[in-house]
Amino acid sequence: MSLRGWCPGALRPMMSGDGLVLRIRPHAGRLSVAQARAVADLAQAHGNGRIDLGARAHLQLRGVAEAALPALWAALADLGLLDQDAGAEARRNILTTPIHGADETLALVAALEEGLRTGPDLPAKFGFAVDTGAAAVLGGASADLRIERAADGLILRAEGMARGEAVSAAQAVPRALEIARWFAARRGAETRIARLGLAPPLRAEQPPLTGAVLVPGATPFGLCIGLPFGQIGAQDLHRLALAPLRLTPWRSVLLEGVAAADLPPGLIRNAADPLLRVSACTGAPGCASATVETRALARRLAAGLPAGATLHVSGCAKGCAHPRPADITLTGRDGAFDLILNAGPAAAPLRRGLGPADIPDAIRGSLAPRL
Ligand code: SF4
Structure with a gap:
């Protein structure tokens, strides 16, 4: 039924520290109002009530029990969100511009x-x-x-x-x-x-035109709303579904055609919000590899982040949320944090064994010579 290490899908859920992870790939990265509300209800009824938005604009329900799978699959099929089989689901790996x-x-x-x-x-x-x-x-x-x-x-x-x-x-x-x-x-x-080591048989004729990614705020296509750490609660998703949602690969959603809305608190409404510069993975207790809590700490640290600096709080050295370097990385190890500057979560730390209360001073002290 579920195998560790598989690329998870709706039909191929993956076991995690808090139950199964079930990934949903909406067609063209878009959810109708009814689909968005129903997915929120399913996360509440059968998961832990939180919904992740991934880097390929897919959704993940977490904390799902194996016994709930038949009901979930039936509901997703009714919503047009289930493929005919796991192979077809895996092949339908298409990222659509929002x-x-x-x-x-x-x-x-x-x-x-x-x-x-x-x-x-x-x-x-x-x-x-x-x-x-x-x-x-x-x-x-x-x-x-x-x-x-x-x-x-x-x-x-x-x-x-x-x-x-x-x-x-x-x-x-x-x-x-x-x-x-x-x-x-x-x-x-x-x-x-x-x-592959072989050039595909394609003519190299024209470069793509490139444009800027969406940032939270009003856009010509609708209202872009950032999801802190790429996650939203089921009730907030329900409230947000005022119009069809386009999912982005940038931890945000676009409310199609909406110019302004009364948003649930805690979401990111403008491009200046420091939470946009902060990454944090699931951490403990949701991930079995973590010995530290990550997201509440990341939220607390966001407000004091130096202008322009990026912060990554990782439950372990794997660095799922941001495998690349950040200006400041905190990597969980044996119940405490390592502090790493300008490198990835597995790099050699500047400080080791920090508790959450020590971290603001440790960051200030470590950055002082560089500011
Ligand atoms: S970085 Fe480590 S703790 Fe965080 S989600 Fe990945 S495996 Fe789990």
């Missing part, structure tokens, strides 16, 4: 989903990006094949290529599937196209 208007984006995603229903046999990590708004904005997210906007139309680009092959809207998905089949036939044990 910044799209009256363009081809939704039709391209629907065609790609349809094309992936029955193959090819791709590894779970193999992913697509449909980044066809006015400019490509998903360059910071991982994807093996990207359909993107270029100056003269659309391009198909493989990871590692600076330029992509010009394609029409009608050609884009068939050509992407052709390259995916080309990869599947040659990959052996390799999971990513950029590491």
Whole structure:
């Protein structure tokens, strides 16, 4: 039923410290009002009442008991949020730009989903990006094949290529599937196209047009709202679902067409909020690898963060929430924290064995020579 180390899905939940993790991949990264409210209700009824938003704009229910799975699967199927089988679910690894208007984006995603229903046999990590708004904005997210906007139309680009092959809207998905089949036939044990050691048979013609990612606040497409640590409570999601929600890979959601709203407290409303510069993983007790609580500490430290500085509070050296360097990293170890500056969570610490109460002074003292 559930296996450690699998890429979790709705049909392939993964065991964690607080029960099963069940991942939902909304079509085109979008939830209708009814879907959003129903997912909130399911998290409340069958999970721990918290919903995670992941870096590929998927949702995760946590704390799910194995006995609840049949009811959850039935409800997700009714909502149109369950694939026909675990293989189809894994292949439907498509990141969709949340910044799209009256363009081809939704039709391209629907065609790609349809094309992936029955193959090819791709590894779970193999992913697509449909980044066809006015400019490509998903360059910071991982994807093996990207359909993107270029100056003269659309391009198909493989990871590692600076330029992509010009394609029409009608050609884009068939050509992407052709390259995916080309990869599947040659990959052996390799999971990513950029590491195959063979150049994909794509012409390098045009670079993508690139644009800025969404930040919290009003946008031409609706209201962008940041979720601290990429998580929201079920009741808050219920309240937020005033309009269809577009999920972003930037720990935020876009309320389609909404200019202003009475938001639940604790969410991020503007780009100046220091919580946007703070990452924290699940930590204890939700993750079995953690010996420290992470998110309440991260919230307390956010207000005192020096201007522009980034902070990462990690339950252990694995660094799930932010595997890259941060200006300040606190890594849990044996019930206390290591303090690390300008490096990742597994780097050599400047200070060891800090309790939560020691940390503000330790950060100030360590940063003082650098400020
Ligand atoms: S970084 Fe460690 S403690 Fe945090 S979620 Fe990942 S495995 Fe768990």
